[in-house]
Amino acid sequence: METHIKWIITAILVLGIGSYFAYSQTKPLHTELLEVKEQTVAQEFKEExxxxxxLEQPIFSEISGKIVKMHVKEGQKVKKGEVLAEIEAKDLEFQLRQLQAQLESIKGQEKQAYKSPYSAQVKQQQLMIEETKRQLEIGKNNYEKIKSLYDSGAVSKQELDDAENKVKQLENALLQQEQALKLIEEQAEPMPGTSQYYKGLRESVNEQIAHLEYLLSSKKIMAPVDAVIKELSVKEGAMVTPQTPLMTLSxxxxxxxxxxxxxxxxxxxxxxxxxxxxxxxxxxxxxxxxxxxxxxxxxxxxxxxxxxxxxxxxxxxxxxxxxxxxxxxxxxxxxxxxTLVQENKLAVPKVVLFPTENGGDAVWVVKNGKAKMQEVKTGMETDELVVIEEGLKAGDLVIKNPQLEGLKVGKAVQQSNK
The missing domain is CATH 2.40.30.170 (Efflux pump adaptor protein, beta barrel domain)
Structure with a gap:
């Protein structure tokens, strides 16, 4: 009886194992399947x-001095012409006053170099010349009238000659008076080169004054363009020189x-x-x-x-x-x-590929619910995708994980629930 029971149990176990083995062979694998589609594939790379x-412009001061006021801070937006900082310039202001006083002194010295006693004589002679010119103009007009009368027979030849002689006398008198004025002016002129000397002095001092005025106008540092204060290199109260960068604009x-x-x-x-x-x-x-x-x-x-x-x-x-x-x-x-774009290409993730024994590439496809190994010819690759030139067509289902346990040719495969 006991032997009979053992045989029954053994038979049941063998039947169960056989049934399980048979079921495991026919049970479909559930995995993620990818549908092959045409798409645009781009070859690209990325860098930081x-x-x-x-425009990144460093700002310098044109004068040396202490920054008495910093009007901006880092990150601040400024407009062209806006004051960025102010620099103390007392030394330049003192130098300017000295030069202005020196210029006035030169002007006074120049006046003293010319002889003033002759100014009255020059004025008197100029008045005489003006009077003679007036008389000459009258004489010329009178001559023209007499000549017209003479041509019509109203006056004698003597009267015409007298009028002509009067004009010549006035012309000679005017010439003599102009020569006399020239002589007076020559006697009143200073030594040769005096005018050029004082002119040179004035120009030299004026150039120095203009330069100082330009530098003083630079004590207020202005924004040359609309920009942002990218970086401040100095603080308020710092001493700076023309070689010191104050800030950088961007x-x-x-x-x-x-x-x-x-x-x-x-x-x-x-x-x-x-x-x-x-x-x-x-x-x-x-x-x-x-x-x-x-x-x-x-x-x-x-x-x-x-x-x-x-x-x-x-x-x-x-x-x-x-x-x-x-x-x-x-x-x-x-x-x-x-760097490269291909449109309307069949492409799959690179992870679905696996090597074949002959050194080619293949993928697992599912046809009629069964797994099939399909060799493919690949083309352009990106970081994630590879173009399939031969071996697949649009609509094919590809197994995403080629290393799936239990996967083999003819194995039933179904799409897993996502």
Whole structure:
């Protein structure tokens, strides 16, 4: 009886194991399946760029002195002509007063160099000349009248000759008086070169005065353009010289992004190329467009994050003003360069591929609910996708995980619940 029961139990176990084995062989695998579709595939790479200003201008003082007032602070926006700082200039003001007094002294010395006693004689002689000129004009008019009367026979030849002689006498008198005036002026002139001497003195002092006035006008440091105070190099109360940088201005209306690319990457970058700029944010990254403005003609040595020396080329990108968020110099942005685009291509994630025994590539596809190994010919690759040139068609279902346990040719496969 006991032997009979043992046989029954053994039979039940064998039947159960066989049934389980048979079920496990026919039970479908549940996994994620991907439908093959045509899509646009882009080959791209990404580098970090830094926002800079196209205009970064250091500001210097043209005079030495103490900063008595600093009107701005870092990050402040200023307008062209706005006062940035004021510098004390007492020494220059004292020098200016000295030169102005010196100029007045020169003018006084120049006056003394000319002989004043002759001024009355000069005036008297000038009056005589004016009177003679007046008489000569009357004589000429009278001569013309008499000549007209003579031509008509109203007066004698003697009267015409008398009128003509009168004009000649007045002309001779005028000539003598003008020569007399010239003689008086020559006698009143100072020594040769005196005029040039005092003229040179005046011009020299005037040039010094003009220079000091220019420097004094520079004691108020003005903003040369509309800009932002990027950095203050000195504080109020500091002593400065013309070689001391006071601050640096940047133009936030003309921002650029500088990014350094490896020499092998920059080959595929061209001026005018549209790029994607990404600003990282806590609530999600913000993406906007930019355009390559320029590519440096030579590479520079840069140290990588791993401490390696690399040859990199500076590329300057201009953000799209309409799309760009509020940016400031120093902000970091990711710059995405798209170097190759293929449209309407069948592409799958690179993770679905696995190597074949003959060195090719293959994927697992599901047809009629069964797994099938399909060899493929690949094309362009990106970081995540690979283009399938041959072996697949649109609508095919591909198993995402080629290492799935239990996966083999002919195995039943179903889409897992997502």
């Amino acid at each position: 760029g830094i926002v800079t200003s196209s 133009d936030d209306n003309n921002l650029e992004v500088e990014v350094y690319l490896l020499t092998e990457d920059v080959i595929n970058v061209k001026e005018g190329m549209i790029v994607e700029l990404i600003q990282k944010r806590k609530n999600g990254d913000y993406s906007f467009k930019g355009q390559v403005k320029s590519i440096a003609p030579a590479a520079e040595e840069k140290i990588s994050a791993l401490g390696l020396t690399e040859q990199k080329v500076k590329v300057t990108v201009v953000p799209d003003q309409k799309e760009s968020p509020e940016l400031r110099p120093g902000y970091a942005l990711d710059v995405v360069f798209t």
